Amino acid sequence: MKRTITMSLGTACACLLAACTPAAEEPEAEEQAAFETVMPENPDALAFQEAVGYSDAVVVGDLVILAGVVAVPEEGDENMQPAFTRAFEHIGATLERAGVGWDDVVELETFHAGPMGPQLDEFVEVKNRYISAPFPAWTAVGVTELYEPTALVEIKVTARR
Numbered sequence: 001m002k003r004t005i006t007m008s009l010g011t012a013c014a015c016l017l018a019a020c021t022p023a024a025e026e027p028e029a030e031e032q033a034a035f036e037t038v039m040p041e042n043p044d045a046l047a048f049q050e051a052v053g054y055s056d057a058v059v060v061g062d063l064v065i066l067a068g069v070v071a072v073p074e075e076g077d078e079n080m081q082p083a084f085t086r087a088f089e090h091i092g093a094t095l096e097r098a099g100v101g102w103d104d105v106v107e108l109e110t111f112h113a114g115p116m117g118p119q120l121d122e123f124v125e126v127k128n129r130y131i132s133a134p135f136p137a138w139t140a141v142g143v144t145e146l147y148e149p150t151a152l153v154e155i156k157v158t159a160r161r
Contacts, residue, residue, distance in 0.1 A: 034060065035058045035059055035060040036058070036059045037055040037056075037057070037058050037059075038055060038056045038057040038058070038059070038064075038094060038097050038098045039055055039056060040056055041097075054067055055067060056094045056097070057094050057095075057097075057098045059098055059099075059161075062160050062161045063158060063159070063160055063161075064095070064098045064099075064100050064104070064158065064159040064160070064161060065158050066091060066094055066095070066098075066156060066157050066158070066159075067156070068109075068111070068154040068155060068156040069087045069090050069091050069094075069154065069155050069156075070087065070146060070147070070148045070151035070152075070153070070154045070155075071083040071084045071086065071087035071151060071152045071153050071154075071155065072086075072148055072150050072151050072152070073150065073152065074086075079122060080119060080122045080123070080152055081122050081125065081126055083152055084122065084123055084126040084127070084152070084153070085126055085129075087153070087155050088126060088127070088129070088130045088155070091130075091155060091157060092130065095157070095159060098159070099161060100159040100160075100161055101159075102130050102131055102132075103132075104159040104160055104161065105131060105136045105157050105158070105159045106136050106137065106158055106159060106160050107136050107137045107138075107139075107157065107158040108127075108131065108136050108137070108138040108139075108155070108156075108157050109138075109139045109140075109141070109155075109156040109157075110123070110138070110139070110140045110141070110153050110154070110155050110156075111141050111142075111143045111146065111153060111154040111156075112140060112141065112142050112143065112152070112153045113143060113144075113145065113146050113151060113152055113153065114142070114144075115142065116140060116142045119152060119153060120140075123153065136157075
């Protein structure tokens with residue numbers, strides 16, 4: 001009795017490739033933990049971030065990648081600048097805990113709630129107190145909503161050691 005096995009060319013190639021490819025070795029535990037995290041010093045912030053599952057920053061190789069920081073107006077703020085200043089101060093403290101500073105920032109991303117126009121003049125004035133030439137790349141995006149509903153902007157930076 002003659003048996004015929006029919007197989008598509010793609011299936012045959014996949015089977016051949018699988019048979020000829022050596023099995024990948026499991027990475028060592030040290031390789032799996034290829035980045036370090038920077039967590040908040042404030043116990044309440046630490047508890048929140050552990051519950052939600054994110055770090056203030058991660059360090060991967062020579063890159064320091066910060067989580068976004070929101071600028072939220074507080075009662076008594078006369079304009080947007082105090083909220084922006086608080087956010088930049090928070091970012092500066094995180095950069096410092098990660099072993100870098102504002103001069104090491106290579107990328108700035110901002111996500112502005114609502115129309116950006118009314119925010120930009122005040123935002124740029126505050127930003128320029130912290131960031132100077134040579135300037136990082138900057139992407140500014142208008143969004144309809146942020147995680148914190150009262151936030152004006154979420155600011156995210158990447159720095160290099």
